[in-house]
Amino acid sequence: xxxxxxxxxxxxxGQHGLSHRxxxxxxxxxxxxxxxxxxxxxxxxxxxVSIWVVEANNxxxxxxxxxxxxxxxxxxxxxxxxxxxxxxxxxxxx
Amino acid sequence: MYAQMVKSEATQxxxxxxxxxxxKIDANIKVEPRDWxxxxxxxxxxxxxxxxxxxxxxxxLPEGNWITRAPTLERKMILLAKVQDEAGHGLYLYAAAETLxxxxxxxTEMLLDGxxxxxxxxxxxxxxxxxxxxxGWLVDGAAIMNQVPLQRTSYGPYSRAMIRICKEESxxxxxxxxxxxxxxxxxxxxxxxxxxxxxxxxxxxxxxFGPSDAASVHSEQSMGWKIKINSNDExxxxxxxxxxxxxxxxxxxxxxxxxxxxxxxxxxxxTDPDWTEFFDVLKGNGPxxxxxxxxxxxxxxxxxxxRDGLLAHAEKKRAAKTAAE
Numbered sequence: 001x002x003x004x005x006x007x008x009x010x011x012x013x014g015q016h017g018l019s020h021r022x023x024x025x026x027x028x029x030x031x032x033x034x035x036x037x038x039x040x041x042x043x044x045x046x047x048x049v050s051i052w053v054v055e056a057n058n059x060x061x062x063x064x065x066x067x068x069x070x071x072x073x074x075x076x077x078x079x080x081x082x083x084x085x086x087x088x089x090x091x092x093x094x
Numbered sequence: 095m096y097a098q099m100v101k102s103e104a105t106q107x108x109x110x111x112x113x114x115x116x117x118k119i120d121a122n123i124k125v126e127p128r129d130w131x132x133x134x135x136x137x138x139x140x141x142x143x144x145x146x147x148x149x150x151x152x153x154x155l156p157e158g159n160w161i162t163r164a165p166t167l168e169r170k171m172i173l174l175a176k177v178q179d180e181a182g183h184g185l186y187l188y189a190a191a192e193t194l195x196x197x198x199x200x201x202t203e204m205l206l207d208g209x210x211x212x213x214x215x216x217x218x219x220x221x222x223x224x225x226x227x228x229x230g231w232l233v234d235g236a237a238i239m240n241q242v243p244l245q246r247t248s249y250g251p252y253s254r255a256m257i258r259i260c261k262e263e264s265x266x267x268x269x270x271x272x273x274x275x276x277x278x279x280x281x282x283x284x285x286x287x288x289x290x291x292x293x294x295x296x297x298x299x300x301x302x303f304g305p306s307d308a309a310s311v312h313s314e315q316s317m318g319w320k321i322k323i324n325s326n327d328e329x330x331x332x333x334x335x336x337x338x339x340x341x342x343x344x345x346x347x348x349x350x351x352x353x354x355x356x357x358x359x360x361x362x363x364x365t366d367p368d369w370t371e372f373f374d375v376l377k378g379n380g381p382x383x384x385x386x387x388x389x390x391x392x393x394x395x396x397x398x399x400x401r402d403g404l405l406a407h408a409e410k411k412r413a414a415k416t417a418a419e
Contacts, residue, residue, distance in 0.1 A: 003405055004199045007192065024258075025189045027198060029401075030408035041182045064129050 012048035102315035105134030147187035217380030230270015
């Protein structure tokens with residue numbers, strides 16, 4: 001069998017979207033073809049105005065088992081939130 | 095349905111992990127690619143998503159058969175767009191399957207040498223233009239019936255692929271029904287073509303939901319893991335109830351003499367498909383099995399030099415770019 005084309009992850013920014021969103025992945029021999037294919041597959045119905053492609057093996061992901069140590073500490077840090085401060089009612093909206 | 099007769103694979107995992115996994119499933123928490131999952135769950139999903147993807151790809155052939163012969167330019171463009179959508183659906187599904195640790199080329203090779211299946215429906219020929227209408231109306235209609243609940247399937251990437259696909263699938267069903275309306279309201283000859291298409295595709299469409307629950311021994315585990323949400327018979331009944339009035343509206347007759355309204359269950363009683371034929375088609379003995387696989391094999395083999403050429407070109411460009419830096 002011949003060698004497989006690498007996998008690319010596709011990110012698209014919608015017409016009124018503020019940021020690129022991951023929409024899926026596809027196989028392509030190079031970045032240029034990945035963009036062409038992403039245009040055909042993922043923007044067939046006006047889904048977006050900007051495409052990023054990233055070869056999948058360039059992405060590192062956090063591990064599901066790290067969920068606790070990674071995210072739990074932030075819950076106890078109420079001082080990071082603006083609701084932590086008591087503003088007198090007389091002051092009005094701040 | 096699109097992935098028919100997927101056996102739930104047996105699983106021999108640590109009972110503690112298995113229990114924790116089941117708890118997660120019961121709580122409707124989606125399983126994601128890097129999460130722990132039972133080996134049986136992984137294997138079952140690879141088969142189901144893989145066969146679903148294969149069905150999208152092979153499903154391009156019966157409809158593609160009429161692209162050059164579509165009766166008007168508008169119909170031709172719609173059909174082209176639809177067949178392109180199917181290619182995209184195949185792509186999403188292969189991508190979802192790949193998150194389970196199998197490669198698309200591996201899956202393709204299993205399809206090509208007959209180790210993996212695709213939906214039985216695509217082994218039936220498209221003999222007249224009305225078949226293209228009937229395929230959209232009935233086959234894509236059956237697909238939607240199955241895929242809407244699959245949007246809630248327990249494996250995250252599969253459920254997200256289904257959400258994308260369902261949006262486009264309703265376009266397919268509408269365009270099919272639109273063709274049927276034109277034909278059924280047209281000349282006597284056109285109406286006959288529409289009736290003929292319905293006669294030939296009715297039972298193959300009912301077969302898409304898989305064997306009856308009594309004979310579907312593998313459903314239980316798939317439902318326990320929430321890979322499957324509804325039973326085959328449940329979905330088939332829903333499909334019949336939805337489709338019979340649509341056929342009546344067209345002024346066409348559903349080819350089933352036993353079709354009667356059952357007031358008690360609030361649904362139609364219908365004759366089951368010929369299951370001998372169904373199993374025969376799945377075994378490879380349907381009208382077009384050989385032709386379909388030959389076409390896919392030929393495309394794969396004849397295209398090998400193009401795939402290799404593109405890769406070689408990409409490597410050359412990359413090397414030139416590195417040298418220039």
